[in-house]
Amino acid sequence: MLSLLLRNIYRNRRRYIGYLLASTIAVATFFTFGFVASHPDLSRADLPDVVLQLLLIGQIGVALFALFFVVFFHRFLLRLRGNEFGLLLTLGMSPRQLAAMIWIESLTLAALAVVLGVLLSLAATSGLIFGLSRLLGIPPLPVVFAPSALIAGCGFFGLLFVVDAALSARWMRSYTPKQLLVTTRVRQSASLSLPSIIVGLGCLGVAYTLALVVSANAVLGTASMLPIVVLCAVGTYVLFSQTLVLILTRLRRRAASWLALLITSRLAHRVLDYARILTVVTLLSAGVLTLMGVMIGSLAYIRQTATSAAEYQELVQIVAVALFVSFFLSSLCFIAAASTLYVKVFTQIDEDRRQFAQLRRIGLSRRGLHLLLLGEFALLFFAPVLIAILHSAVAIGEVTLHIIPDAATAAISGTWLAYAVVVAGYLAIFTLGCGVTWRQYTRLALRH
Amino acid sequence: MNDILQIKHLSKTYGGTGGAAATHALDDVSFAVRCGEFVSVMGPSGSGKTTLLNILAGLDTPTHGEILLDGQSYAGLDGEQLAAFRRSQLGFIFQDYNLLDTLTLGENVALPLLLDKRDPALRVQQTLALLGIETLADRFPYQASGGQQQRAAVARAIVHDPSLVLADEPTGNLDSASAKLLLQQFAVLNQQMRVTILMVTHDPQAASYADRVIFIKDGQLSTMLERGLQPSRAFFTSILDTLSTLEEG
């Protein structure tokens, strides 16, 4: 039984590696941020209060990411394995045994992720502490790993992984073997509904209005961050799924070419997965674009407006920490977006191999399959970025309107310029990523 | 009548490099299929039937020998040309149906036409009706029974008027009633629509629907049986007789 389990893990290694990678990143970033933020010399140093608040906000942001990474990727991994679980149940494994198996597997992976993540964070912390001291203009801080951060991290992840493992095991138990067996064969269906579209547009409208109006007040602005993100997420998800359904049914009904038929049918088959992935990547991309844009923009602004040397020194310290936090968070957003796409693309490879073999049997050439994948990847990579540009442009608009006092024209145009550069860079990176993924994937999926 | 398919001295060897023992899946096989003929290739499991069909389909290359379809040799066609050739000249039916899960039965049938840049509108409905599944066009494969899926696969194999339909144990996964229905439809397609069929099977009942049965064993042709004018039952009996002689020999 154990050797069977181990062999099973080995055969599914590509899937496990995606999840392991995601949870290791979650652990490593949480600990790294914790070590840096709770560095004993930092709280002793004479720093503005805002700096400490920023660090706290950063820590909360990192915790939310960790939550997302662990839960999202674990669910994804489990859903992909529905077939296998269904088979085990059919062969006579009891639901309780299945739940136990999932529970043990999850915790084993979690323990591995914690060990790897903490090791990684030790290395990353040393580098970051050095960098942060440079930014703050203070003598290099000694590298210290605060025990409080270690305890907080272990507590957080202990709870997170145990609860996640228990919920996942329960979740999988709730399906019948038949439901599990056909998870990948049965198509996901979503229907077009006017109320949904109205709700989706409404969510986005309220989010945008909140962003542009409420943020004038610093306290309210901070407090409304979470509802804005949630509304944005819901609105984006609803609109993506509804738009996909609308376009896919239209195109499919009068599909005049094999390419249109195959792409639309493949997307429609997994339409909810696609809507989910596109939403996540969109929001994460919007995060990167906004954070980077604001960061670079405000840097330019400080240089221009500081009047006295003391004021300049204090502003620089605040900006340095803001810079650190936003850079950290935007890197996380980027890594999360990239790994979401990676996991989405590479976990479908077994299913695709089978389907491509079928298509080759009836006469679709390799070139045709290359074209098919290019179309799908282009959608997967660029649709989110385009919507993210819209979202983040609103966010930048909010910043230029309210946060920059007196609306200094130079600062505003500086911020927009910085934003444009960030957008261009991000598009370039995504184009590259799309190309590389396409090359790698076609090579792997079309290999005999 | 002229030969639509000519197979000349076909051999296929797997492995045999780096010390591994070589498998002679096909060993100097030669035969021809006439236009409009229904030929069945019989042999026990592992005798090389699937290998033969894969090579005929251009999905695999022979170690030796030559194939001519309608006078045209496969040799010298590159991957793209072979794919184009496959989708215009050949139709396939597989034991596992080979329907795409993401497409409805109707879309599955339309696919060969779309691949060949032809308008599917009318043809698809006609072909589905011919096989009695026109009401199932909008169902997905998992919503259809095995027999219905296999009939959709047959529709897909003939929708583009191929010169030759290749079938690899098409009744292998079907219950006896669905199998019988499918074989009767093969006979109708062959007799009324003049579709040329090469069917591989290890089931004597299935083989008895053909005009001619070719027996292979260990990758070699062993003997051949013509139906001639005998009725199905008599032909079935002679197939059984031949099989038992072959097993003894």
Ligand SMILES: Nc1ncnc2c1ncn2[C@@H]1O[C@H](COP(=O)(O)OP(=O)(O)O)[C@@H](O)[C@H]1O
């Ligand atoms: N890809 C392969 N590599 C090595 N040997 C193979 C391969 N495919 C088939 N064979 C061998 O070739 C022989 C014929 O196989 P096959 O054509 O599948 O037989 P059948 O379809 O009649 O059951 C068998 O001995 C099989 O093991």
Ligand SMILES: [Mg+2]
């Ligand atoms: Mg076979």
